[in-house]
Amino acid sequence: MKTVLKILFVIFLLWMIAGAYLLNTEHPKAQVVMGLGVLYMSFILMPLFIYYRYKDGKYKKYVMNSDKDKKKAED
Numbered sequence: 733m734k735t736v737l738k739i740l741f742v743i744f745l746l747w748m749i750a751g752a753y754l755l756n757t758e759h760p761k762a763q764v765v766m767g768l769g770v771l772y773m774s775f776i777l778m779p780l781f782i783y784y785r786y787k788d789g790k791y792k793k794y795v796m797n798s799d800k801d802k803k804k805a806e807d
Contacts, residue, residue: 733784740777744769 747769754762 733780737777737781737784740780744773744777747772 748766751762751766751769754765
């Protein structure tokens, strides 16, 4: 999964560089290329990254659990 994310990120970077080049050359489809790059990042790359980072539940030590807080308050 880590390699897939790296490959997708490199594709995103190349896509954005190509879009920036097209914007500088005033190509008529430049804004479409940049827009599709943003959609790619927001709907493909970011969800996969978020799933990869939080699938093991490492975040649970940072989440406040109201049940434990209530028990501590009662004691």
